[in-house]
Amino acid sequence: MEGHLLDLARLGAAGMLVVSLTMLTQERLFGLVHLYALHALLLAAAVALQALAQHAPHLLVTAAVALAVKGLAIPWALHRIVVRLGIHRDLEKVIGAGPTVLLGLALTVLAVLVVTPPTAGAGALVRQDLAFALAVVLLGLLLMVTRRNAVSQVIGFTSVENGLILAAAGARGMPLVVEFSVAFSVLVAMIVVGIFLFRIRERFDTVDVHALDRFRGERP
Amino acid sequence: MSTSAPYAVLLVPAAAALGLAFVRDPKLGARLNVAASLLTFLASLALLAGERPPPDDLLIVDDLDSTFVALTTLVGFTTSAFSASYIAHELDTGRLTPALLRFYHAMYQLMLGSMILALLADNLGLVWVGVELATLVTVVMVGLYRTEPALEAAWKYFILGSVGIALAFFGTVLTYLAAQGVLGEGLPALAWHRILGAAPRLDPALLDLAFVFVLVGYGTKVGLVPLHAWLPDAHAEGPTPISAVLSGLLLNVALHALLRFRMIVAAHPDALAPGPLMIAAGLASLSFAAFMLYRRRDIKRFFAYSSIEHMGIATFAFGVGGPVANFAGLLHMAMHSLTKSAIFMAVGHVAQACGTQKFAELGGLVRSHPRLAFALGCGMVAIAGLPPFGVFTSEFLVLGSAFATRPLFALPLAAGLLVALGALLLRMLDVLFGEAKAPAAPVRAAWWPLWLHLALVLAAGILLPDPVVQWFRRVAALLG
Known part of the structure; x- marks a missing residue:
C-alpha cells in the first residue's frame, strides 16, 4: 500500500516536471498563470500522498497550504494583476521557445546526472524524488532568467519554491517543512502585493541598451 | 542569567x-x-x-x-x-x-x-x-x-x-x-x-x-x-x-x-576538500572587484565593489585554512565590517552635504568639510590596507599565511590587493583634494559612531591586546 502511494506521489512530481517544461514554452501570461495553478495542485497532491505514505500527518498541512494559497489564491491574484495592469497581450521572451525547451531538457538531464550517483546510498525512491525536485528548481530558475515581465518572474520564483518543498517533503522526517512552506506562502503573497502596489511591469534584462545604462546607474 | x-x-x-x-x-x-x-x-x-x-x-x-x-x-x-x-x-x-x-x-x-x-x-x-x-x-x-x-x-x-x-x-x-x-x-x-x-x-x-x-x-x-x-x-x-x-x-x-x-x-x-573551491571563489572576487573599482562613477557603488573585494580576501583566507589563515580571515571580517560601516557613514553625510553620489560632482572636501574629509580619508586609507590600521594587519597575515602554504596563490592575491590600493588612492585624491564642484551644505552629523569604529580599527592595527589575540586564536582553532 505504501509503495503504491509513493508511486502516485512520484507521478505527481513527474507531472510537475512536465508542467514546468510547458511553462517555458507558454507565451501568454494567462496561460502561464493557469499552468502555475496546475503546478501547485500537483504539488499539493504529491505532498499529500507523501504524508500518507510516510505516516506524517503534519505534511498534510503543507499540502493544504499549497492547495489553498498557491493553487487558488495566488493564481487568482495574479490573474487580476494581469487584467488590471493590461499586460495580458504581452509576448515577452528573451530567447525563443525552441532553444528554451532544449535548455530545459538539458537542465533536466543535468539534474538527474548530478543527483543520482551521490545518492546511491539513500535508496532508489529518495533519489528519484530529489532528481525531480532539482529539475523543477532549475527549470523555475530558467523561467525567471528567460522572462522580462515581473509576473512571469514571480511565477518562476514560486515554481522554484514548489520544487524545494517537493524536495523537503521527499526527505523522510525532515523537520520544519511545514514552517518552511507557510513562510514561503506568506513571502509570495507579499511579493504579489508588492508588484501590484508598485506596478512593476518590466525589470532589468531588457535588450534595450539605454535601459541597461540607466539600470546600472552609471552614465558618463 | x-x-x-x-x-x-x-x-x-x-x-x-x-x-x-x-x-x-x-x-x-x-x-x-x-x-x-x-x-x-x-x-x-x-x-x-x-x-x-x-x-x-x-x-x-x-x-x-x-x-x-x-x-x-x-x-x-x-x-x-x-x-x-x-x-x-x-x-x-x-x-x-x-x-x-x-x-x-x-x-x-x-x-x-x-x-x-x-x-x-x-x-x-x-x-x-x-x-x-x-x-x-x-x-x-x-x-x-x-x-x-x-x-x-x-x-x-x-x-x-x-x-x-x-x-x-x-x-x-x-x-x-x-x-x-x-x-x-x-x-x-x-x-x-x-x-x-x-x-x-x-x-x-x-x-x-x-x-x-x-x-x-x-x-x-x-x-x-x-x-x-x-x-x-x-x-x-x-x-x-x-x-x-x-x-x-x-x-x-x-x-x-x-x-x-x-x-x-x-x-x-x-x-x-573545500579549500581549493573557496580559494578560487575568493581570488576571482578579489581580482574582478579590484579592476572594477577603476570604472565606478558612483561613490556608494565604488565601496560596494570594495566589499566584494574584501569578502573575497576573507573567503580566500578560510580556503587556505590552518590556524594562522583562519585567524587572519576572522580578523579581516571584523576589521572590514568596522571600517566599511564607518566609510558608509561618512559617505552618507558626504552625499547629503553635496546632494550627489557621483564622483564627477564630488571634490575638494578638505576645504568644504574638513572634519568629514578627515574621517573619510582615514576610512579609505584603512580599507586600502595601509598601516597603521587593523585591515593592514589582517591582510598582511592572510598574505603571509598564503605565501607560507600556497605561494602560487599568494601572487594573484598580492596583485589584486595592489590594484585595489591604486583605485582607492586615486579616488581619495579626487574626492578629498580635487576641485570643489558642487555647492556644499553644512552637515549635522552624529560623529561618535564614526570615530568609535575608526578608533577600534586603529587600535587593532597598532596593538592587538593579548586577550583579544588569545580569543581570536581560540575561535580560529574551532574552525579547524
Whole structure:
C-alpha cells in the first residue's frame, strides 16, 4: 500500500516536471498563470500522498497550504494583476521557445546526472524524488532568467519554491517543512502585493541598451 | 542569567520590531531604535562573557557565534545612532515620510534579529531561515525610496537572492539526507553540532554535492563573483545606513553560514576538500572587484565593489585554512565590517552635504568639510590596507599565511590587493583634494559612531591586546 502511494506521489512530481517544461514554452501570461495553478495542485497532491505514505500527518498541512494559497489564491491574484495592469497581450521572451525547451531538457538531464550517483546510498525512491525536485528548481530558475515581465518572474520564483518543498517533503522526517512552506506562502503573497502596489511591469534584462545604462546607474 | 542570554539577544530585536511598528513619531522611533540596539548589544556582551549553555538542537552558543553576535550588535547599535542623524536630514528634505520611517525602524530591528538568529542557530534549517529573512528585509529596505532605480535594484536583488535561497535550501536538504542515515530522522539530523560530531561517518558523495549547492547558494549572499551582480545596486540605491549594515554585517552572516558547512565537509576525510573551491571563489572576487573599482562613477557603488573585494580576501583566507589563515580571515571580517560601516557613514553625510553620489560632482572636501574629509580619508586609507590600521594587519597575515602554504596563490592575491590600493588612492585624491564642484551644505552629523569604529580599527592595527589575540586564536582553532 505504501509503495503504491509513493508511486502516485512520484507521478505527481513527474507531472510537475512536465508542467514546468510547458511553462517555458507558454507565451501568454494567462496561460502561464493557469499552468502555475496546475503546478501547485500537483504539488499539493504529491505532498499529500507523501504524508500518507510516510505516516506524517503534519505534511498534510503543507499540502493544504499549497492547495489553498498557491493553487487558488495566488493564481487568482495574479490573474487580476494581469487584467488590471493590461499586460495580458504581452509576448515577452528573451530567447525563443525552441532553444528554451532544449535548455530545459538539458537542465533536466543535468539534474538527474548530478543527483543520482551521490545518492546511491539513500535508496532508489529518495533519489528519484530529489532528481525531480532539482529539475523543477532549475527549470523555475530558467523561467525567471528567460522572462522580462515581473509576473512571469514571480511565477518562476514560486515554481522554484514548489520544487524545494517537493524536495523537503521527499526527505523522510525532515523537520520544519511545514514552517518552511507557510513562510514561503506568506513571502509570495507579499511579493504579489508588492508588484501590484508598485506596478512593476518590466525589470532589468531588457535588450534595450539605454535601459541597461540607466539600470546600472552609471552614465558618463 | 547566562543561560537566558541567547534568548535575550533574540527577543529584544523581535519585541522592538513589533513595538516600533506602532510608533508614529519618527524622531521618537529613531531614539527607541538606538535604545533597543544598545540593549541588544549589552545582551550580546553578557552572551560573550557568560558561560556556554549546552546546544539544544535549535540554538548554539560557542566562541565563534558569540564573537560574531557581539560584532553584529555593536555595528547595529552604532549604525542606528548614525541612522538617527541621517534620517532627520531625509525627513527635512522630504525624501522619506514619517509613515515610511515607522516601517523603516521596525524593519531595522527585524533585520538585526534575523541576522542574530542566523548566527546563533544550531539547526541548519534555522540558519537558512535567518539568512533569508535578513535578505528579504533588506530587499524591502533597498526599495525604500521608491524611485525607479531603487525599485529596480530591489527587484534585481530579490531575483538573484532567490536563486541563492533555492540553492542553499537544496544544499540543506542534501545535508539532512546525508545526516539522516547516521543520526536518524527528525531534528537531530539538522543540528549542526551533531552533524559535525558525526561528520566522518556521513556519506561523502552526498556531502560533496551539498557543499557545492551551499557554496553557490550562500556564496550569492556573500557577494562572491560571479554571483555578485545584486550587490552594487543594492548598496547604491538604498538608504545609506542600510548600505552600512549590508556591507558590514549581512555579508559576514552569509560567510559564517558557509563556514559552518565548510567545517562539516572538512571534518570528513573522503569528502572533497573545500579549500581549493573557496580559494578560487575568493581570488576571482578579489581580482574582478579590484579592476572594477577603476570604472565606478558612483561613490556608494565604488565601496560596494570594495566589499566584494574584501569578502573575497576573507573567503580566500578560510580556503587556505590552518590556524594562522583562519585567524587572519576572522580578523579581516571584523576589521572590514568596522571600517566599511564607518566609510558608509561618512559617505552618507558626504552625499547629503553635496546632494550627489557621483564622483564627477564630488571634490575638494578638505576645504568644504574638513572634519568629514578627515574621517573619510582615514576610512579609505584603512580599507586600502595601509598601516597603521587593523585591515593592514589582517591582510598582511592572510598574505603571509598564503605565501607560507600556497605561494602560487599568494601572487594573484598580492596583485589584486595592489590594484585595489591604486583605485582607492586615486579616488581619495579626487574626492578629498580635487576641485570643489558642487555647492556644499553644512552637515549635522552624529560623529561618535564614526570615530568609535575608526578608533577600534586603529587600535587593532597598532596593538592587538593579548586577550583579544588569545580569543581570536581560540575561535580560529574551532574552525579547524
